[in-house]
Amino acid sequence: MKKAQAAMEFLMTYGWAILVVLLSISALAYFGVLDPAKYLPSTCTLDPGLTCVDFKVDGTDNEITLVIRNGMGEDLNPFNISIGGECNGSANIAGGGLIDGAKEIFVISCAKNLTGSKLKEDILINYASDSGITHKKTGSISAKIE
Numbered sequence: 001m002k003k004a005q006a007a008m009e010f011l012m013t014y015g016w017a018i019l020v021v022l023l024s025i026s027a028l029a030y031f032g033v034l035d036p037a038k039y040l041p042s043t044c045t046l047d048p049g050l051t052c053v054d055f056k057v058d059g060t061d062n063e064i065t066l067v068i069r070n071g072m073g074e075d076l077n078p079f080n081i082s083i084g085g086e087c088n089g090s091a092n093i094a095g096g097g098l099i100d101g102a103k104e105i106f107v108i109s110c111a112k113n114l115t116g117s118k119l120k121e122d123i124l125i126n127y128a129s130d131s132g133i134t135h136k137k138t139g140s141i142s143a144k145i146e
Helices: 002-030
Strands: 043-046 050-058 063-070 079-083 089-092 103-109 118-128 134-144
Touching: 043 050, 043 118, 050 134, 063 079, 063 118, 079 103, 089 103
Parallel strands: none
Antiparallel strands: 043 134, 050 063, 063 103, 079 089, 079 118, 118 134
8 A cells, every 4th residue: 555655645745746837837828927929020012023122010190101112123103002901901002013122101090909019910912013914913911009
């Protein structure tokens, strides 16, 4: 009987220690200390040829501002950019097209209020090349809401 009691005390001691560790990790996760969204960098990526130079997500005005540079080697006319999901908005260039090598600022007003601390959405770009054929490019934005 002594061996069984020693084995049971051994298992109970380690069981309590594991329970305390699990409760500590749960408490840290509940209070947001282990939230990975706080530590991930903000990114804006597009298909090759177009570059996201700078970006900002404004929670007070519910706007997403993107600075896009054309590196496609040709003028893109017309040029339309939209963001789906929670934002669900789009923007066009006032003059119609994006000239080769130029950069433009796009301010996209969101249909809904931007909530939370981080936004992750898909970017869809529609444009026509010099030949007149329409194309679609995609990208994504993951940024802190300021």
